[in-house]
Amino acid sequence: MTIGIPRALLYYYYFPLWRSLFTNLGHQVVVSAPTNGEMLEEGIKQTVSEICVPIKVYNSHVIELLKKDVDFIFVPRFVRNNGREWYCPKFLGLPELVKYSIPEAKEKMISFDIHPKIDDTFDAKDFLPLCDYLNVSKRDLKNALKKANEDFLKFRAFMEKGYDFERALSALDGIDNPPPFKKGALNILLIGYVYNIYDPLVSMNIIQKLRDMNVNVYTFDMLNEKFIRNPKEKGKKIYWVFTRKIYNTVRRMLLDDEIDGIIHLTAFVCGPDSVVGKLFELDCDKYQKPFMTIRVDEHTGHGHLQTRIEAFVDMLKYKTKNAM
Amino acid sequence: MKVAFPYMGCVTAYDWFLEHLGHKVVMPPEPTQRTIDLGVKYAPEFFCYPFKIMLGTYIEVAEKGAELIISSGGCGPCRAGLYGEVHQRVLDHLGFNTEVVIFDSLFQDPKDFFRKVLSVKNNTSLMSVLKYFSIGFKMVEDMDAIQRKINILRAYEINRGDFNEAFSKIKKMYRKCESKKDVLKTTVEANAMLDKIPIRKVREEERIRVGIVGEIYVIMERCANNSIEEKLNNLGVEVETVQDISSWVKHNLIPRRFNKEKSWQVIEKAKREYTPLNVGGHDLENIGWMIDFAERGFDGIVHCMPFGCLPELVTRSIIPQISKDKNIPILSLSFDEQISSANVQTRLEAFIDLAKNKKKKPGLFEEFEFKEAAIV
Numbered sequence: 182m183t184i185g186i187p188r189a190l191l192y193y194y195y196f197p198l199w200r201s202l203f204t205n206l207g208h209q210v211v212v213s214a215p216t217n218g219e220m221l222e223e224g225i226k227q228t229v230s231e232i233c234v235p236i237k238v239y240n241s242h243v244i245e246l247l248k249k250d251v252d253f254i255f256v257p258r259f260v261r262n263n264g265r266e267w268y269c270p271k272f273l274g275l276p277e278l279v280k281y282s283i284p285e286a287k288e289k290m291i292s293f294d295i296h297p298k299i300d301d302t303f304d305a306k307d308f309l310p311l312c313d314y315l316n317v318s319k320r321d322l323k324n325a326l327k328k329a330n331e332d333f334l335k336f337r338a339f340m341e342k343g344y345d346f347e348r349a350l351s352a353l354d355g356i357d358n359p360p361p362f363k364k365g366a367l368n369i370l371l372i373g374y375v376y377n378i379y380d381p382l383v384s385m386n387i388i389q390k391l392r393d394m395n396v397n398v399y400t401f402d403m404l405n406e407k408f409i410r411n412p413k414e415k416g417k418k419i420y421w422v423f424t425r426k427i428y429n430t431v432r433r434m435l436l437d438d439e440i441d442g443i444i445h446l447t448a449f450v451c452g453p454d455s456v457v458g459k460l461f462e463l464d465c466d467k468y469q470k471p472f473m474t475i476r477v478d479e480h481t482g483h484g485h486l487q488t489r490i491e492a493f494v495d496m497l498k499y500k501t502k503n504a505m
Numbered sequence: 506m507k508v509a510f511p512y513m514g515c516v517t518a519y520d521w522f523l524e525h526l527g528h529k530v531v532m533p534p535e536p537t538q539r540t541i542d543l544g545v546k547y548a549p550e551f552f553c554y555p556f557k558i559m560l561g562t563y564i565e566v567a568e569k570g571a572e573l574i575i576s577s578g579g580c581g582p583c584r585a586g587l588y589g590e591v592h593q594r595v596l597d598h599l600g601f602n603t604e605v606v607i608f609d610s611l612f613q614d615p616k617d618f619f620r621k622v623l624s625v626k627n628n629t630s631l632m633s634v635l636k637y638f639s640i641g642f643k644m645v646e647d648m649d650a651i652q653r654k655i656n657i658l659r660a661y662e663i664n665r666g667d668f669n670e671a672f673s674k675i676k677k678m679y680r681k682c683e684s685k686k687d688v689l690k691t692t693v694e695a696n697a698m699l700d701k702i703p704i705r706k707v708r709e710e711e712r713i714r715v716g717i718v719g720e721i722y723v724i725m726e727r728c729a730n731n732s733i734e735e736k737l738n739n740l741g742v743e744v745e746t747v748q749d750i751s752s753w754v755k756h757n758l759i760p761r762r763f764n765k766e767k768s769w770q771v772i773e774k775a776k777r778e779y780t781p782l783n784v785g786g787h788d789l790e791n792i793g794w795m796i797d798f799a800e801r802g803f804d805g806i807v808h809c810m811p812f813g814c815l816p817e818l819v820t821r822s823i824i825p826q827i828s829k830d831k832n833i834p835i836l837s838l839s840f841d842e843q844i845s846s847a848n849v850q851t852r853l854e855a856f857i858d859l860a861k862n863k864k865k866k867p868g869l870f871e872e873f874e875f876k877e878a879a880i881v
């Protein structure tokens with residue numbers, strides 16, 4: 182059977198795991214094409230207008246997969262980790278956001294709740310409903326998942342060496358093309374969710390653009406989980422998984438003198454970012470780290486992004502030159 | 506200690522309760538344009554609208570010297586769980602010496618809850634606290650019932666303003682109560698007052714009834730929702746709103762196992778038919794109430810949410826299906842500091858026309874019109 186995986190949202194984090202899992206169960210994985218304007222048009226048409234662009238992108242990919250006539254479409258519902266930390270409410274409502282916006286998808290959806298204990302190694306019980314969907318035994322699932330977890334950790338190891346998503350994925354497949362990190366170049370932390378920084382349309386290839394300006398780019402998923410856990414301190418913590426990751430990445434990088442500046446790439450009307458975005462601003466101010474927010478939606482133009490990052494990079498270059 | 510609280514629904518009873526615990530109460534003024542402006546100015550730009558209005562109120566009471574602000578928070582997965590933290594940060598930043606205490610759900614962390622109760626109870630004996638609470642709660646319950654009654658009768662008001670005037674008087678009457686007996690007596694008087702107000706008589710089949718569901722702050726606070734209940738009443742429409750303080754308290758404070766509240770029953774309906782999981786606000790409950798309104802033969806439903814509200818956007822995605830399945834017109838509106846009263850009015854008028862036409866000619870209403878109306 183063919184299982185469609187939308188190239189959106191957590192695809193950019195978990196794809197290696199999912200691909201390995203389904204392939205090892207004997208199925209063929211089909212991924213939707215990289216986001217393009219036409220696809221997004223259709224997603225926008227079918228999705229509530231007020232929602233953040235990543236969800237519209239997701240629906241675009243579901244529509245695209247329907248056109249490819251796959252047997253199933255994998256739409257997991259990530260709920261919370263370790264019984265404590267939640268995913269963004271829109272992840273919790275993702276299956277509904279898909280099936281009530283695109284009714285034809287309903288029949289094809291493989292959808293169940295995922296409550297992992299830790300988020301880089303999954304337990305067979307997290308994926309148990311797959312046994313019914315795909316008619317496999319629990320034992321087969323366990324074996325396939327074991328392999329998938331291994332592949333995922335291999336992938337993560339590449340990420341932690343500074344690879345970006347695409348490079349880590351091809352490295353996993355045997356084509357190792359290490360990312361360019363140059364001595365003496367500017368170091369910029371590009372903070373934001375994987376589905377924003379890696380989506381070619383949403384991010385307008387910002388990583389490549391920065392590299393073309395001779396900048397070393399760092400992202401939160403290059404850090405091992407153990408560096409970005411919540412510190413033990415009093416008070417309420419950020420309780421969304423990926424928001425916590427980006428938040429603690431920034432807190433860490435603020436103390437790192439090697440980092441010359443921080444760019445926050447975020448979507449308009451992103452709920453969790455409306456909280457941490459403000460905290461980033463305050464913290465960067467406190468540590469005098471140059472900081473810029475780029476807020477994107479379906480109307481953001483290329484020119485706008487290009488101008489802003491150029492100005493930011495120029496400013497940093499000027500600053501470092503003067504400091505020398 | 507000078508204590509204050511957010512302005513939400515009918516605040517007379519909290520004022521009464523805290524004063525009887527021996528606190529000096531800084532009464533939050535009803536939110537005005539200034540409140541909204543203050544909130545918008547100092548809140549993170551993309552934070553939720555309710556957060557902003559509450560912040561405006563907090564600044565206003567802090568200006569009047571409030572030292573403690575008591576509020577409720579919720580505990581994720583939505584942003585409300587972080588309201589208190591961020592409110593506190595902004596107040597600190599502005600240089601106020603005001604502490605925000607959040608009563609999170611009693612069952613989440615009972616120890617913490619009781620610690621907070623102790624800090625608020627101010628050396629009043631526990632027996633007295635319970636007594637005051639029970640009187641205060643009775644007051645809230647009765648006032649909520651009065652408000653519900655007004656939302657129906659005001660649709661047929663002959664002299665515009667009669668009901669609002671009566672309600673202002675009624676609030677003052679409750680504020681003077683000392684015992685449960687006083688409350689009961691006031692309730693009888695209040696009802697008599699309402700019954701004396703002249704209203705138009707209508708035939709049963711001419712009644713148009715609309716239910717209001719949505720994000721709790723926006724549907725309870727008329728400053729946030731552009732007085733939507735009154736606007737609908739003025740169009741000759743009866744209104745029933747699903748949230749008020751007393752139902753919220755009963756829904757949340759009675760242990761689940763003994764809780765017979767209808768809000769829990771409608772949640773079950775929503776789970777059976779539309780979605781298995783609450784994504785963070787009152788989304789499941791709202792879906793449940795929509796089913797309930799449809800089953801009770803209401804003529805329409807208005808869904809109100811703050812602009813960009815995460816859980817209610819999920820609800821909004823489901824609305825077209827509910828509307829179709831249950832054959833009931835549903836209008837979904839988003840509110841923020843930029844919405845204009847005239848805009849709300851036009852949308853409501855168009856929607857009520859649709860509901861009236863449908864009533865005259867039962868059967869499936871045109872879906873096209875609904876889509877226009879639902880997706881703002």
Ligand code: SF4
Binds near residue numbers: 234235236448450
């Ligand atoms: S975290 Fe933000 S961008 Fe991501 S789905 Fe939630 S609201 Fe949208």
Ligand code: SF4
Binds near residue numbers: 585786811813814816
């Ligand atoms: S439910 Fe809506 S208004 Fe409340 S915290 Fe969540 S997003 Fe904000």
